[in-house]
Amino acid sequence: MPAESRPGDGLRLAVTTFTIAPVPAGRIDRTAAGRAMALAPAVGALLGAVLGGVLLASAALAPPLVAAGVTLGCAALLTRGLHLDGLADTVDALGSYRRGAAALEIMKKPDVGPFGVAALVVVLLVQAATLAELAGRSWPAVLAAVVAATAAGRLGVTLACRRGVPAARPDGLGALVAGTVGPVAPVVGAVAVAALAAGAVPDRPWQGPLAVLVSLAVAVGLLRHLVRRFGGITGDVLGAVVEVVTTLTYLGLVLSG
Template sequence: MLSSGLRLAVTTFTVVPLRAGRVDRAAAGVAMSVAAGVGGALGAVLAGALLALDAAGAPALVAGAVTVALGALLTRGLHLDGLADTADGLGSYRSGEAALAIMKRPDVGPFGVAALVLALLIQAAALAALPGRPWPATLATVVTATAAGRLAASWACRRGVPAARPEGLGALVAGTVGPLPLLVATAAVVAVAAAAVPGRAWQGPVAVLVSLAAALLLVRHVVRRFGGVTGDVLGAAIEVTATLAYVGLSFG
């Protein structure tokens, strides 16, 4: 089960082509419990790209934008798609099946476009503020924000949170993560965050906790509106949390 869960986590959150193992709720629980670790590994790759671009003399905003684009490529853009669909569902002011039907449409509405543009712009601008910092702080910042996004997905899959549909990714992972994995993963991300802003060890942990709180409020609202979580909602929670974490970590 552990091996299957780890493979499921990697294939769910990245484009790494691992052979699929057992796919059931037990494996899904493992996958969602280690989501922050997969996010941290992805963040290390993105931080390496950002630092390499900076060393090559790329303008800061170009380096930030390319790093964001690489992140979208390495995740197949699934989380961004989830953000757009969730924004359209919420922006429709409909509830239940009517909102879910809007989210399943292949096109992207104005709310979705606005959410995508703002998230990508904010992330790129925040990354552009990092190259002047010591490289360990830049590494910690990108790892923290990327891991915090996936940690939000873990919290969205905690026990007691229902799925909005009887099928799909949401039905597979909803309610599968217990309190101990959540506490361990949160503590690990907060610990890494302490190294993100030189001279301000408190700023990183606060940024993580505030961004997670925002994601939990989003999930709570979505559960009331849609009846539970879906794969799109998890994607939205990831992008909202990562974006807010980048904002909080970019100051200083």
């Protein structure tokens, strides 16, 4: 019988999937994949702590918008830009108005079409603007905001990989991780990330958790639409979910009451 993966293999897979950290690979199977997708928000929180530190350090030396741009550049570097690439490919496929295999074929193309470019511009502009606003807050609030938003984006992946959500293709990342996450991990993750977000808006502690929960609710609706259009999830869909949830969470954290 083939050897089964160990709990540490899931953690290593989560780190190598969501960051560029040079962690030695372990055994990769659907059991390890399920653990990795369940741990995605924790890896996101650690990444968010690094990015929050970058934003604080940059804001001490440069104007807020410059600090935001540096932080976004580091975010792309530390994730290989995979989530941004997934967003562009997914939006291009949606913009084609095609379904199933025809839409998936568009997603596989290496070029980026006008819909994908527009999506990248809008998402990065919104993220830059919100990070610039957050940079003016106290350092605990900044860290809470960036950690929560980055973790929330990866929690969107946990939701996308829950049982009952199929893969669009028989191979690739989507096929490996689709349906591997049980019902407990998304609930625990949502509670944990919402709690992290409470400190992002000190004078309105309810705003952070609400921003996270609304963003996740949007992600659930988006996933249903993507599954109808493509037949299931792919690695690109997961990347798109990360960027959409992260952006919406940032936006929710800076809206005035």
